Amino acid sequence: MSKLLIVGTVAFDAIETPFGKTDKILGGAATYIGLSAANFKNVDSAIVSVVGEDFPEEHLNLLRSKNINIEGLEVVKGGKTFFWSGKYHNDMNSRDTLATELNVLENFNPIVPENYKNADVVMLGNLHPLVQLSVINQMIIKPKLVVLDTMDFWMNCALDELKQVIAKVDVITINDEEARQLSGEYSLVKAARVIAKMGPKYVVIKKGEHGALLFHEDNAFFAPALPLEEVFDPTGAGDTFAGGFTGYIASTNDISFKNMKNAIIQGSNLASFCVEKFGIERMKNLSQQEIKNRLLQFKQLTQFDIKLD
Amino acid sequence: MSKLLIVGTVAFDAIETPFGKTDKILGGAATYIGLSAANFKNVDSAIVSVVGEDFPEEHLNLLRSKNINIEGLEVVKGGKTFFWSGKYHNDMNSRDTLATELNVLENFNPIVPENYKNADVVMLGNLHPLVQLSVINQMIIKPKLVVLDTMDFWMNCALDELKQVIAKVDVITINDEEARQLSGEYSLVKAARVIAKMGPKYVVIKKGEHGALLFHEDNAFFAPALPLEEVFDPTGAGDTFAGGFTGYIASTNDISFKNMKNAIIQGSNLASFCVEKFGIERMKNLSQQEIKNRLLQFKQLTQFDIKLD
Numbered sequence: 001m002s003k004l005l006i007v008g009t010v011a012f013d014a015i016e017t018p019f020g021k022t023d024k025i026l027g028g029a030a031t032y033i034g035l036s037a038a039n040f041k042n043v044d045s046a047i048v049s050v051v052g053e054d055f056p057e058e059h060l061n062l063l064r065s066k067n068i069n070i071e072g073l074e075v076v077k078g079g080k081t082f083f084w085s086g087k088y089h090n091d092m093n094s095r096d097t098l099a100t101e102l103n104v105l106e107n108f109n110p111i112v113p114e115n116y117k118n119a120d121v122v123m124l125g126n127l128h129p130l131v132q133l134s135v136i137n138q139m140i141i142k143p144k145l146v147v148l149d150t151m152d153f154w155m156n157c158a159l160d161e162l163k164q165v166i167a168k169v170d171v172i173t174i175n176d177e178e179a180r181q182l183s184g185e186y187s188l189v190k191a192a193r194v195i196a197k198m199g200p201k202y203v204v205i206k207k208g209e210h211g212a213l214l215f216h217e218d219n220a221f222f223a224p225a226l227p228l229e230e231v232f233d234p235t236g237a238g239d240t241f242a243g244g245f246t247g248y249i250a251s252t253n254d255i256s257f258k259n260m261k262n263a264i265i266q267g268s269n270l271a272s273f274c275v276e277k278f279g280i281e282r283m284k285n286l287s288q289q290e291i292k293n294r295l296l297q298f299k300q301l302t303q304f305d306i307k308l309d
Numbered sequence: 310m311s312k313l314l315i316v317g318t319v320a321f322d323a324i325e326t327p328f329g330k331t332d333k334i335l336g337g338a339a340t341y342i343g344l345s346a347a348n349f350k351n352v353d354s355a356i357v358s359v360v361g362e363d364f365p366e367e368h369l370n371l372l373r374s375k376n377i378n379i380e381g382l383e384v385v386k387g388g389k390t391f392f393w394s395g396k397y398h399n400d401m402n403s404r405d406t407l408a409t410e411l412n413v414l415e416n417f418n419p420i421v422p423e424n425y426k427n428a429d430v431v432m433l434g435n436l437h438p439l440v441q442l443s444v445i446n447q448m449i450i451k452p453k454l455v456v457l458d459t460m461d462f463w464m465n466c467a468l469d470e471l472k473q474v475i476a477k478v479d480v481i482t483i484n485d486e487e488a489r490q491l492s493g494e495y496s497l498v499k500a501a502r503v504i505a506k507m508g509p510k511y512v513v514i515k516k517g518e519h520g521a522l523l524f525h526e527d528n529a530f531f532a533p534a535l536p537l538e539e540v541f542d543p544t545g546a547g548d549t550f551a552g553g554f555t556g557y558i559a560s561t562n563d564i565s566f567k568n569m570k571n572a573i574i575q576g577s578n579l580a581s582f583c584v585e586k587f588g589i590e591r592m593k594n595l596s597q598q599e600i601k602n603r604l605l606q607f608k609q610l611t612q613f614d615i616k617l618d
Contacts, residue, residue, distance in 0.1 A: 091495070186400065189538045210519040213536060222533040222610050227522060229498045261613045295617055301531050302611050304570045308604055 002250040003044045005116045005143075006033045007135045008125020008239070009105065010049040010059075010073060014085040015278060017092070017233050025279040026059045027084065029125035029149070032236035035283045036243025036270045037123075038066035039291060040251035046116045048072035048135060050108045052079035062284070071113040079104040092231045093208060112138040120253065122146045123246040124169065125239060129154055129161035136168050145255050147171040148200070149242050152178045167199040170255075173242055175206045188213060189220070202260060204245070206238055214264050216257050223264045224301060226272040226294065233278045237271045240283065244270035269294050311559040312353045314425045314452075315342050316444045317434020317548070318414065319358040319368075319382060322588060323394040326401065326542050334588045335368045336393065338434035338458070341545035344592045345552025345579045346432075347375035348600060349560035355425045357381035357444060359417045361388035371593070380422040388413040401540045402517060421447040429562065431455045432555040433478065434548060438463055438470035445477050454564050456480040457509070458551050461487045476508035479564075482551055484515045497522060498529070511569060513554070515547055523573050525566050532573045533610060535581040535603065542587045546580045549592065553579035578603050 013027030030047045037045050046069035053075065063070050080103040088095045110131050118141040124132040126149045136146065148169040154162045155178065166172060172195060180186055183194035192203040192215035203215045209231070211224040244267035245260075252259055272294060276282045322336030339356045346354050355378035362384065372379050389412040397404045419440050427450045433441040435458045445455060457478040463471045464487065475481060481504060489495055492503035501512040501524035512524045518540070520533040553576035554569075561568055581603060585591045 187538055187540075189536045207519070210516070211533070220536050220610055221613075222536070224520070224531040224533065227498045227529050227531070229496055231496075258614075262615045265613050265615060292617055295615060299615075299617070301529055302613075304530075304574050304611075305567075306571045306574060306604060306608075308601055308608070 001042050001044050002121065002253050003046070003116055003119040004037055004246055004250040005046055005048065005112065005119035005122045005135070006030050006037070006125060006243075006246075007048040007110055007123070007132065008033055008127055009082050010047065010051050010055070011082040011084055013235060013279060014083070014099075015233055015235050016087040016098075017278075018088070018090050019230075019232050020278070022278050024083065026062070027235065027279060028082065029127070029239045031063070031280060032239035032274070032283070033123055033125055033243035033246070034063060034068045035066060035280055036240040036267075036274075037247030037250070038068060039244070039270065039286060039288075040247040043247055043250045045069065045247075046072055046113060046119075048110045048112055050074040050076060050104045050110075052076055052081040052104045055081045069113070069116070072111060072116070074108075074111070076104045086235070088234065092234055110135050110138075117141070120144045121246050121250040123242060124148045124165070125242065126151050129158050129165045132165045133161065133168070136165070145170050145246075145249055147173065147242065147246050149173045149238065150178075151175075152181055155181055163198060166195075169200050171202040171204060172200040173204040173206060173238070173245070175208070175238070179203075179205045189215075204264065206241065208234070208237075212241065212264055212268060214260060216260070219257060221261045221264060223268040223298075225268060226297060226301065228272065228275065231275045234275050235279060237274050240274040241267035241271040243267070265295070265298055269298055310351050310353050311430060311562050312355070312425055312428040313346055313555055313559040314355055314357065314421065314428035314431045314444070315339050315346070315434060315552075315555075316357040316419055316432070316441065317342055317436055318391050319356065319360050319364070320391040320393055322544060323392070323408075324542055324544050324587060325396040325407075326587075327397070327399055328539075328541050329587070331587050333392065335371070336544065336588060337391065338436070338548045340372070340589060341548035341583070341592070342432055342434055342552035342555070343372060343377045344375060344589055345549040345576075345583075346556030346559070347377060348553070348579065348595060348597070349556040352556055352559045354378065354556075355381055355422060355428075357419045357421055359383040359385060359413045359419075361385055361390040361413045364390045378422070378425070381420060381425070383417075383420070385413045395544070397543065401543055419444050419447075426450075429453045430555050430559040432551060433457045433474070434551065435460050438467050438474045441474045442470065442477070445474070454479050454555075454558055456482065456551065456555050458482045458547065459487075461490055464490055472507060475504075478509050480511040480513060481509040482513040482515060482547070482554070484517070484547070488512075488514045498524075513573065515550065517543070517546075521550065521573055521577060523569060525569070528566060530570045530573060532577040532607075534577060535606060535610065537581065537584070540584045543584050544588060546583050549583040550576035550580040552576070574604070574607055578607055
């Protein structure tokens with residue numbers, strides 16, 4: 001049994017897409033990561049995060065039902081849960097943020113439960129770099145793999161702190177535009193090389209509907225996004241990808257490049273479900289058979305047999 | 310030995326990219342297709358096209374040296390060769406056309422040489438749909454595979470004629486925006502289904518640096534573009550892709566979906582060379598070893614081994 005420690009937001013989201021809109025529903029990076037990683041065997045996951053008193057027991061129970069340890073999920077008395085609201089444009093590739101209410105997140109001081117200070121894999125979901133750094137510093141044994149997700153917001157307002165975190169992780173996941181911003185290089189091959197020099201041996205560049213690239217030294221691996229009839233709601237796709245990636249790594253206990261290729265596919269596979277319904281709806285009751293069938297689709301989508309002798 | 314009949318422009322291009330600019334150099338869809346297909350064994354290729362008296366013997370000799378039959382390449386006395394000039398923007402994904410001089414193309418009446426009226430594979434490069442239609446109609450035996458390339462220009466000014474051609478081909482290659490325009494569907498999965506109903510059993514959607522998708526009934530295959538440090542000049546990449554696709558199909562004489570997957574990879578592989586230098590420069594002296602090495606890179610880029618039992 002490997003331990004996976006997840007830090008990230010647990011939140012309320014209100015989402016509008018061309019297909020409809022939601023009231024305040026369960027969201028947050030750690031939620032998506034946790035639900036995604038929960039699809040793998042032999043993984044003991046824990047979430048470190050914070051919510052307010054307004055956070056319903058029902059959501060906590062959902063996480064518990066997925067065997068996610070929430071000892072490190074602080075509930076602030078009298079506090080309000082972090083709230084994000086966004087509206088996607090017709091092409092689903094861009095969105096406007098309508099509201100961001102930090103609430104309890106503003107003074108969040110993450111406490112890693114004793115029993116997870118020796119986690120094998122640490123997934124640092126998108127949050128203030130200082131919170132991510134604090135989690136790394138609480139580990140009493142160096143984890144086998146530390147994976148960082150971040151976004152342009154922190155590049156714009158906390159670049160120095162972000163660079164401190166980047167220097168301490170093994171893998172960074174970042175989208176294409178953010179990789180260009182962080183590196184100052186337009187070519188993603190060059191961008192990955194520049195970012196790798198900042199610390200991470202593995203650089204994952206997410207391109208949304210265009211798939212994801214994994215770079216390590218002079219090697220590259222590419223996972224397409226599954227071509228879907230309709231993307232219903234892209235919210236959480238990147239976090240679900242990260243949860244699939246780290247969940248699979250923890251489950252297999254293998255951090256070789258070869259296994260990371262599989263992990264990238266597993267992440268892409270789970271993300272392809274996430275976008276089919278609003279919020280976490282599709283991820284709540286995903287069956288092993290559904291996951292397997294779609295992995296088979298990924299194989300058919302990408303595997304060929306040109307003989308090279 | 311399979312016969313591959315190629316119709317398309319043979320032209321002069323003047324290209325400007327952020328890396329430099331060229332004078333009038335050899336270009337044209339049929340040129341790129343022919344040079345690309347010339348990398349496969351057991352293919353007897355012929356080009357049907359037209360040039361002016363200004364077209365240098367040296368260019369004709371290049372085509373001959375690649376064993377491309379140019380009996381059907383008409384040289385118009387006193388005529389001027391088709392000329393296109395374009396400037397790429399910094400991101401290399403968009404370009405402005407600076408000049409289009411149709412010249413001899415204006416009254417082009419394609420004549421398929423007797424010996425190629427029974428070609429196994431016909432590649433209809435981007436040209437007026439009526440020219441493409443005329444070539445199909447000259448075939449005395451139904452070819453095993455007819456592949457069509459086209460562009461938005463013909464959708465805007467000759468849609469009815471274009472639809473007549475589309476109804477008669479087995480494979481269409483088209484870029485993502487054009488597929489959306491032609492089908493009226495944003496989702497590429499839906500777009501491919503609508504286009505398939507117009508005639509072609511196989512729909513290839515090209516996404517430039519984001520790769521290419523092949524659709525057939527409910528099956529899909531995806532080939533990424535090789536991640537390159539630098540794209541020097543994208544001119545001809547789509548035609549080189551089409552030449553690799555049809556050249557490989559002709560060479561293997563196998564039109565199964567399974568083999569088309571390989572053909573898509575071969576096309577993507579050759580296109581990855583094309584963009585490394587201006588115009589046809591990189592394609593002139595490509596070695597079998599270089600091609601093979603890069604196919605190996607494609608394998609490493611895409612192949613994984615998740616066990617699904």
